[in-house]
Amino acid sequence: xxxxxxxxxxxxHKLCAERVTIFSSLDNQxxxxxxxxxxxxxxxxxxxxxxxxxxxDSLVIINEGxxxxxxxxQDGREQILHIFSEGDFFGERNLLRDHTSxxxxxxxxxxxxxxxxxxxxxxLVRDYPDIAVKIMEVLCERLDRLENTIEAMGTRTVEARVxxxxxxxxxxxGTDHCKGTLISLPLxxxxxxxxxxxxxxxxxxxxxxxxxxxxxxxIGNKKVLVLDRPALEKxxx
Amino acid sequence: xxxxxxxxxxxxHKLCAERVTIFSSLDNQxxxxxxxxxxxxxxxxxxxxxxxxxxxDSLVIINEGxxxxxxxxQDGREQILHIFSEGDFFGERNLLRDHTSxxxxxxxxxxxxxxxxxxxxxxLVRDYPDIAVKIMEVLCERLDRLENTIEAMGTRTVEARVxxxxxxxxxxxGTDHCKGTLISLPLxxxxxxxxxxxxxxxxxxxxxxxxxxxxxxxIGNKKVLVLDRPALEKxxx
DNA sequence: CGGGCACTTGATAGTAATCAAGTCCGGTGG
DNA sequence: CCACCGGACTTGATTACTATCAAGTGCCCG
Numbered sequence: 399x400x401x402x403x404x405x406x407x408x409x410x411h412k413l414c415a416e417r418v419t420i421f422s423s424l425d426n427q428x429x430x431x432x433x434x435x436x437x438x439x440x441x442x443x444x445x446x447x448x449x450x451x452x453x454x455d456s457l458v459i460i461n462e463g464x465x466x467x468x469x470x471x472q473d474g475r476e477q478i479l480h481i482f483s484e485g486d487f488f489g490e491r492n493l494l495r496d497h498t499s500x501x502x503x504x505x506x507x508x509x510x511x512x513x514x515x516x517x518x519x520x521x522l523v524r525d526y527p528d529i530a531v532k533i534m535e536v537l538c539e540r541l542d543r544l545e546n547t548i549e550a551m552g553t554r555t556v557e558a559r560v561x562x563x564x565x566x567x568x569x570x571x572g573t574d575h576c577k578g579t580l581i582s583l584p585l586x587x588x589x590x591x592x593x594x595x596x597x598x599x600x601x602x603x604x605x606x607x608x609x610x611x612x613x614x615x616x617i618g619n620k621k622v623l624v625l626d627r628p629a630l631e632k633x634x635x
Numbered sequence: 636x637x638x639x640x641x642x643x644x645x646x647x648h649k650l651c652a653e654r655v656t657i658f659s660s661l662d663n664q665x666x667x668x669x670x671x672x673x674x675x676x677x678x679x680x681x682x683x684x685x686x687x688x689x690x691x692d693s694l695v696i697i698n699e700g701x702x703x704x705x706x707x708x709q710d711g712r713e714q715i716l717h718i719f720s721e722g723d724f725f726g727e728r729n730l731l732r733d734h735t736s737x738x739x740x741x742x743x744x745x746x747x748x749x750x751x752x753x754x755x756x757x758x759l760v761r762d763y764p765d766i767a768v769k770i771m772e773v774l775c776e777r778l779d780r781l782e783n784t785i786e787a788m789g790t791r792t793v794e795a796r797v798x799x800x801x802x803x804x805x806x807x808x809g810t811d812h813c814k815g816t817l818i819s820l821p822l823x824x825x826x827x828x829x830x831x832x833x834x835x836x837x838x839x840x841x842x843x844x845x846x847x848x849x850x851x852x853x854i855g856n857k858k859v860l861v862l863d864r865p866a867l868e869k870x871x872x
Numbered sequence: 873c874g875g876g877c878a879c880t881t882g883a884t885a886g887t888a889a890t891c892a893a894g895t896c897c898g899g900t901g902g
Numbered sequence: 903c904c905a906c907c908g909g910a911c912t913t914g915a916t917t918a919c920t921a922t923c924a925a926g927t928g929c930c931c932g
Contacts, residue, residue, distance in 0.1 A: 469786050472872050477789040479782050491775045494768065500779060527764030531731065534767055537774040538728045542737060544781040545716050549706050551788040552714040552832030587879065595789030597921055602880055619879065619929060635709050793888075824911065834889060839912055856897065856910065
């Protein structure tokens with residue numbers, strides 16, 4: 399169910415390399431070189447991009463859409479580890495050594511991805527060492543997020559964890575609205591639960607509670623309006 | 636309570652730069668250059684190396700001993716995020732941007748550390764781009780560990796989490812013994828609890844249970860003998 | 873407009889946190 | 903070397919919370 403996109407020539411490709419932080423130190427000519435190395439793929443919602451444990455020989459950049467990275471335990475429970483959106487990448491662990499994918503990745507929407515093969519990537523890093531430094535920075539941000547998650551899962555109450563995930567989504571997926579911040583949720587209730595280590599019923603209950611308290615307002619199942627952001631921030635601590 | 640160590644000249648310093656993966660691509664002459672940039676410090680058990688939120692302008696390499704990196708919540712609970720031992724480093728987030736420390740760091744033993752100032756480090760990366768690639772690799776390993784921790788905290792039973800931490804310690808701090816693997820625990824019961832998000836009583840109970848089942852044997856409070864490693868590995872899944 | 877699926881809400885049960893005593897280990901001083 | 907003391911650890915009883923099980927509701931898409 400994958401097809402190449404490369405019909406329209408350079409313009410489309412360039413976008414993809416341009417919008418990624420790790421290539422931000424390159425000039426247009428250098429970007430063109432990167433673009434020439436890129437393969438494109440498209441996935442529908444629910445399609446698996448890569449399975450946990452599978453070999454992966456490319457850096458994968460999200461060009462459009464979003465994906466979830468997750469692990470499945472033997473009894474079938476899923477733990478979502480990352481949500482990657484436009485400009486994010488994964489597969490960095492396979493670029494220098496022959497690791498298999500540490501998680502499965504599934505498209506949450508119709509998603510376009512760009513692939514750079516590891517041999518090309520290794521050459522790129524040799525030619526433009528700044529890329530490694532940029533990747534280092536992104537990995538540091540990712541470490542930050544994981545450390546926050548661990549702190550939350552280890553020490554915070556359930557309400558604080560739900561508030562934290564809503565604030566995270568507000569930051570990433572929120573748009574301004576006259577009454578506050580409107581979030582288009584990337585995950586359904588079950589997904590949110592799998593992201594913060596709870597059950598869907600518990601997430602549902604806590605969100606209803608936050609709504610009763612006037613802190614948020616649910617709009618259908620896929621949107622949330624944050625009415626009282628300071629209250630959310632307070633409940634995290 | 637800190638003192639410099641640099642009495643004996645090059646030999647001591649070289650050790651410190653040599654035993655770190657991130658400088659493994661350098662030759663002796665280059666290592667000497669690195670060594671000349673390094674400052675040394677020593678801490679006693681319980682001393683704080685850096686506080687969460689404090690500015691930190693150097694990469695910190697553990698030369699001897701070990702430290703814990705942790706966050707404290709408002710109600711006083713601690714979550715241990717990392718245990719760093721000989722050859723590990725932290726402070727990488729401050730090297731390229733002016734971040735404050737994402738966690739407090741406390742010496743678990745008498746600990747020698749080596750400091751490289753960020754301005755020196757930035758020059759080093761410019762001169763030897765391989766260093767950034769090596770750091771990238773180490774950060775990837777660290778992401779792996781954090782992802783494992785999140786998976787464990789989100790989906791695994793308490794027994795599985797205790798087993799997992801014992802196996803992790805066996806890997807890092809274990810020595811062969813006629814009856815199995817002998818672990819010198821880097822943390823007391825409370826520390827283990829703070830590392831995997833439980834209370835000390837629960838850790839205590841589960842370790843007693845593992846002992847009753849003949850899987851481990853506690854030797855005093857600071858050592859554990861793993862008698863049946865396959866059973867531990869099985870209980871993780 | 874209708875059907876299916878996701879979500880909500882309620883009742884119950886199980887598990888780990890908390891509260892509370894003891895016990896043991898390890899270090900110190902005699 | 904032994905006895906003692908304090909802190910860490912263990913164990914037990916109770917409480918609180920969330921998972922689970924179950925039923926109903928409502929959203930969303932065809």
